[in-house]
Amino acid sequence: xxxxxxxxxxxxxxxxxxxxxxxxxxxxxxxxxxxxxxxxxxxxxxxxxxxxxxxxxxxxxxxxxxxxxxxxxxxxxxxxxxxxxxxxxxxxxxxxxxxxxxxxxxxxxxxxxxxxxxxxxxxxxxxxxxxxxxxxxxxxxxxxxxxxxxxxxxxxxxxxxxxxxxxxxxxxxxxxxxxxxxxxxxxxxxxxxxxxxxxxxxxxxxxxxxxxxxxxxxxxxxxxxxxxxxxxxxxxxxxxxxxxxxxxxxxxxxxxxxxxxxxxxxxxxxxxxxxxxxxxxxxxxxxxxxxxxxxxxxxxxxxxxxxxxxxxxxxxxxxxxxxxxxxxxxxxxxxxxxxxxxxxxxxxxxxxxxxxx
Amino acid sequence: xxxxxxxxxxxxxxxxxxxxxxxxxxxxxxxxxxxxxxxxxxxxxxxxxxxxxxxxxxxxxxxxxxxxxxxxxxxxxxxxxxxxxxxxxxxxxxxxxxxxxxxxxxxxxxxxxxxxxxxxxxxxxxxxxxxxxxxxxxxxxxxxxxxxxxxxxxxxxxxxxxxxxxxxxxxxxxxxxxxxxxxxxxxxxxxxxxxxxxxxxxxxxxxxxxxxxxxxxxxxxxxxxxxxxxxxxxxxxxxxxxxxxxxxxxxxxxxxxxxxxxxxxxxxxxxxxxxxxxxxxxxxxxxxxxxxxxxxxxxxxxxxxxxxxxxxxxxxxxxxxxxxxxxxxxxxxxxxxxxxxxxxxxxxxxxxxxxxx
Numbered sequence: 001x002x003x004x005x006x007x008x009x010x011x012x013x014x015x016x017x018x019x020x021x022x023x024x025x026x027x028x029x030x031x032x033x034x035x036x037x038x039x040x041x042x043x044x045x046x047x048x049x050x051x052x053x054x055x056x057x058x059x060x061x062x063x064x065x066x067x068x069x070x071x072x073x074x075x076x077x078x079x080x081x082x083x084x085x086x087x088x089x090x091x092x093x094x095x096x097x098x099x100x101x102x103x104x105x106x107x108x109x110x111x112x113x114x115x116x117x118x119x120x121x122x123x124x125x126x127x128x129x130x131x132x133x134x135x136x137x138x139x140x141x142x143x144x145x146x147x148x149x150x151x152x153x154x155x156x157x158x159x160x161x162x163x164x165x166x167x168x169x170x171x172x173x174x175x176x177x178x179x180x181x182x183x184x185x186x187x188x189x190x191x192x193x194x195x196x197x198x199x200x201x202x203x204x205x206x207x208x209x210x211x212x213x214x215x216x217x218x219x220x221x222x223x224x225x226x227x228x229x230x231x232x233x234x235x236x237x238x239x240x241x242x243x244x245x246x247x248x249x250x251x252x253x254x255x256x257x258x259x260x261x262x263x264x265x266x267x268x269x270x271x272x273x274x275x276x277x278x279x280x281x282x283x284x285x286x287x288x289x290x291x292x293x294x295x296x297x298x299x300x301x302x303x304x305x306x307x308x309x310x311x312x313x314x315x316x317x318x319x320x321x322x323x324x325x326x327x328x329x330x331x332x333x334x335x336x337x338x339x340x341x342x343x344x345x346x347x348x349x350x351x352x353x354x355x356x357x
Numbered sequence: 358x359x360x361x362x363x364x365x366x367x368x369x370x371x372x373x374x375x376x377x378x379x380x381x382x383x384x385x386x387x388x389x390x391x392x393x394x395x396x397x398x399x400x401x402x403x404x405x406x407x408x409x410x411x412x413x414x415x416x417x418x419x420x421x422x423x424x425x426x427x428x429x430x431x432x433x434x435x436x437x438x439x440x441x442x443x444x445x446x447x448x449x450x451x452x453x454x455x456x457x458x459x460x461x462x463x464x465x466x467x468x469x470x471x472x473x474x475x476x477x478x479x480x481x482x483x484x485x486x487x488x489x490x491x492x493x494x495x496x497x498x499x500x501x502x503x504x505x506x507x508x509x510x511x512x513x514x515x516x517x518x519x520x521x522x523x524x525x526x527x528x529x530x531x532x533x534x535x536x537x538x539x540x541x542x543x544x545x546x547x548x549x550x551x552x553x554x555x556x557x558x559x560x561x562x563x564x565x566x567x568x569x570x571x572x573x574x575x576x577x578x579x580x581x582x583x584x585x586x587x588x589x590x591x592x593x594x595x596x597x598x599x600x601x602x603x604x605x606x607x608x609x610x611x612x613x614x615x616x617x618x619x620x621x622x623x624x625x626x627x628x629x630x631x632x633x634x635x636x637x638x639x640x641x642x643x644x645x646x647x648x649x650x651x652x653x654x655x656x657x658x659x660x661x662x663x664x665x666x667x668x669x670x671x672x673x674x675x676x677x678x679x680x681x682x683x684x685x686x687x688x689x690x691x692x693x694x695x696x697x698x699x700x701x702x703x704x705x706x707x708x709x710x711x712x713x714x
Contacts, residue, residue, distance in 0.1 A: 001563070002590070003453050003506070003535065003536045003564060003591065004452050004453060004594040005452065005453065005454070005455045007455075008452055008594050008598055008599060009594070011598060012598075013597040013598040014602050016413070016416045016602045016603070017413075019412070019413050019414070019415060019416060021415070027412065030412075030413055032411055032412050032413065033411060034411075035411075036407055036408045036410075036411050037407045037410060037411070041407050041410075042406070042407040045405065045406075045407055048402065049399070049402075050393055050394045050398050050399040050402055051393045052579060053393075053394060053576070053577050053578070053579035053580050053612075054389055054390060054391075054392075054393050054394070054576045054577070054578065054579065055376070055384065055387075055389050055578055055579055056373070056374075056376050056387055056389065056572075056578045056579060057376070057578075057579050057581070058376060058378070059373045059376060083440055083601070083604070083606075084601065084603055086601045086602060086603065087601055090601060094451075094476065095361050095362065095365055096360050096361060096362065097362070098362045098363075098364075098456070098478070099455070099456050112602070115598075119451065119598065119599050121455070149360070178360065179360045206358070207360060215413075219410070219411045220410050220411070221410070221411065221412055221413045221414075222409060222410035222411065222412055222413060222414050222606060222607035222608070223410050223606050223607070223608070224414070224603055224604075224605075224606040233359070234360065237361040237365050237366070240370040241365055241368060241369075241370040241472075241476065242365060242476050244440070244441065244443045244444055244447060245371050245373045245443060245469070246373070246441055246443065246581055247440070247581075248581075249440075249579060249580050249581040249606070249609060250579035250580070251579070251580070251608050251609075252606060252608075255410075
């Protein structure tokens with residue numbers, strides 16, 4: 001017989017992107033940084049001895065909190081370390097939105113949000129993006145009218161890569177009656193001239209929760225380390241009540257500290273990704289696959305049709321190049337392509353141009 | 358203002374045992390294995406390069422599932438890897454017990470169970486242990502009458518260390534209408550002549566979920582790696598729906614595989630702990646601190662009074678020796694002492710005998 005709750009039984013799980021174990025696959029499907037983490041992280045890894053793992057880790061990852069606070073110009077109680085960004089999303093939902101209560105999202109966006117909402121048995125209120133992929137002006141009003149307790153926006157947006165200005169998000173947080181989560185998983189790849197920075201806003205807006213991750217910008221997807229930034233009062237219930245007591249492990253804490261301390265080295269990889277993003281977008285446009293203006297480390301490339309997108313995805317996969325195809329409304333005729341190294345991008349372009357394979 | 362749900366606002370969080378960073382503290386308070394993990398685990402750690410962390414890990418930790426299945430004589434879909442045993446407890450509650458539904462536990466037991474129950478807004482049904490610390494014969498009937506969807510028992514029991522026979526647990530699982538979680542965090546320290554083994558029972562009992570962890574028996578508390586054993590049908594909703602998609606990281610997966618593959622080396626540490634457990638219990642009895650018969654890696658030692666227990670705890674702590682004191686019903690006049698190395702135990706005994714400090 002089945003023992004699971006009805007809402008769990010009736011839902012479908014999240015399907016992660018393909019994670020092949022073969023090293024020779026060109027993997028442009030799950031937005032990893034194409035460059036490895038810094039030498040400081042490598043040193044921190046080499047310094048860990050198996051004896052260090054005998055004891056429990058710091059339950060609060062306190063040293064990381066202090067380093068991240070210094071990096072953002074905040075206090076350590078404005079930082080909550082989590083087992084990847086996914087854990088922070090789950091914590092936000094379980095802490096702030098009860099079963100039957102409303103969680104608002106933009107549509108389309110990261111497909112994990114509806115899944116986590118279903119696990120908690122909340123009601124999802126999706127707000128469709130406009131034709132130009134921006135958020136409708138009545139987003140906050142719609143959610144307030146629905147009594148939403150939580151809203152989740154991803155910025156830069158996934159899967160378009162487009163950036164919403166910080167001022168617009170501050171305005172939403174100010175007017176929204178619930179907690180606004182801004183998933184900034186890709187924020188490290190924003191062009192510096194955009195001056196996008198919401199971190200200081202958590203000092204004034206006690207309902208604003210920023211999600212950061214070391215998976216993309218810091219090349220540590222395999223480590224599972226993310227963190228939240230918010231008012232101490234907002235983080236406290238997640239930090240001291242709903243979080244698993246030892247949610248991040250000793251090694252992840254050590255490497256995360258080294259990554260934040262050596263951020264200047266990670267910044268070099270962000271620059272290289274931005275340069276390649278520009279070049280790749282221009283080349284894709286030349287191949288009649290125009291992309292939306294991305295401030296992320298991926299591009300959403302337009303194909304001639306849904307059939308064309310599916311066939312290109314399949315052909316690339318056959319040739320050992322993985323990109324992401326979403327079989328859903330408004331995305332069926334597009335491919336989401338992670339910006340790789342110049343060599344990887346060149347190979348991708350050659351395959352798309354039909355020059356190989 | 359406060360945004361958290363009412364049940365979260367009104368609850369208290371779990372308070373983990375003290376985790377001092379000073380290396381010279383004799384730490385007998387959170388049941389770590391006093392011996393380090395195997396040489397094979399050390400080799401697996403040394404083999405990891407920072408480049409390995411650039412990509413996402415296996416979302417399902419598939420290789421570990423296969424190795425653990427082989428170790429237990431089961432199939433890989435009988436295994437669910439988790440971020441420490443704590444995650445499995447949370448998953449079991451969120452998957453099988455909805456808000457307002459009943460979760461049964463024995464009292465006293467691991468103080469995390471009521472906390473996780475409160476986070477999910479379930480109703481807790483505690484069943485007091487008898488005077489001899491065994492479970493009352495009507496445990497199952499009480500929970501079935503209350504309509505409990507989930508029951509959690511820890512075996513060997515914490516904090517007494519006492520072992521319930523496997524046959525009794527099979528009987529409870531057979532008669533209970535919900536899911537029975539048996540938290541076997543300390544199972545590796547059971548004396549082999551007890552022939553305690555519930556793993557084969559998951560083939561017949563589709564509501565039986567066993568919790569295992571590498572924290573104690575495999576000396577990897579700092580790594581956060583546990584797993585569940587159960588029928589494939591029982592594990593599937595946790596594996597594919599309620600679990601965070603990448604809940605265990607690449608390093609933890611590699612080291613966990615090495616740990617399971619080198620279990621014979623861990624077994625040597627279990628033998629040493631068992632020998633010391635016997636010696637320490639005998640010596641504590643000589644100091645008029647008799648212990649309950651423990652099949653775990655800790656002893657629950659009786660003090661003269663609650664005041665005596667508190668004062669011994671404080672004095673030991675002042676002398677750099679941490680043990681666990683629980684200020685709660687039936688435990689106030691006792692100390693829970695992790696079995697350490699012979700040298701650590703000797704120092705503890707000398708301090709308790711008043712020969713030092």
